Amino acid sequence: MLLKKTFEIEGLQIFAQRKRVKNLRLYISQKDLQVHLTVPFYACEKYTLEFVHSKIKWLKKVLEKMKANPPVLQNLSEITKEEIEELRNLISNMVPLWEFRLGVKAKEWKLRKMKSRWGSCDTRTGKITFSTGLIRKSLRCIEYVVAHELAHLIVADHSKKFYAVIAKHFPYWKEVRRELNIASC
Numbered sequence: 298m299l300l301k302k303t304f305e306i307e308g309l310q311i312f313a314q315r316k317r318v319k320n321l322r323l324y325i326s327q328k329d330l331q332v333h334l335t336v337p338f339y340a341c342e343k344y345t346l347e348f349v350h351s352k353i354k355w356l357k358k359v360l361e362k363m364k365a366n367p368p369v370l371q372n373l374s375e376i377t378k379e380e381i382e383e384l385r386n387l388i389s390n391m392v393p394l395w396e397f398r399l400g401v402k403a404k405e406w407k408l409r410k411m412k413s414r415w416g417s418c419d420t421r422t423g424k425i426t427f428s429t430g431l432i433r434k435s436l437r438c439i440e441y442v443v444a445h446e447l448a449h450l451i452v453a454d455h456s457k458k459f460y461a462v463i464a465k466h467f468p469y470w471k472e473v474r475r476e477l478n479i480a481s482c
């Protein structure tokens with residue numbers, strides 16, 4: 298595969314791009330509902346196609362959902378300062394609660410405009426970042442991301458152990474994760 302390529306699988310148009318990344322990644326752009334595929338330089342075409350095929354069902358489901366309640370219009374407008382303050386307020390209330398539940402303590406947390414993720418946790422420093430875009434999501438989505446990032450202070454990766462921690466405290470996490478339209482964060 299060349300560096301950039303658009304191809305079609307089962308009626309879905311996929312825009313693929315080779316990048317310096319570790320894993321294959323599929324996501325749908327909220328702006329135009331275009332399916333994007335990020336491919337590591339070393340990944341072979343056969344494996345890549347197999348990966349995409351295995352995700353087609355999921356992609357179609359997510360796409361349908363996104364079309365049914367388009368986040369597009371909401372997301373086109375800039376997030377205002379008031380919204381950011383509202384989000385800061387919400388998260389300030391959620392963080393201590395989840396720190397207590399999980400028995401962890403974040404060193405600090407901040408809000409930042411993030412393109413492809415809802416949050417991140419630097420487990421080395423204990424610093425957490427939340428996407429300002431969360432303000433356009435439901436409360437339980439915001440709460441899930443807070444719980445998710447704090448849970449990384451217990452388990453750094455997305456192993457079974459990690460999701461066991463999540464499931465214990467956040468039983469409906471799968472549902473919320475679908476609402477967030479993400480594979481990971």
Ligand SMILES: [Zn+2]
Nearest residue numbers: 445449481482
């Ligand atoms: Zn994560």
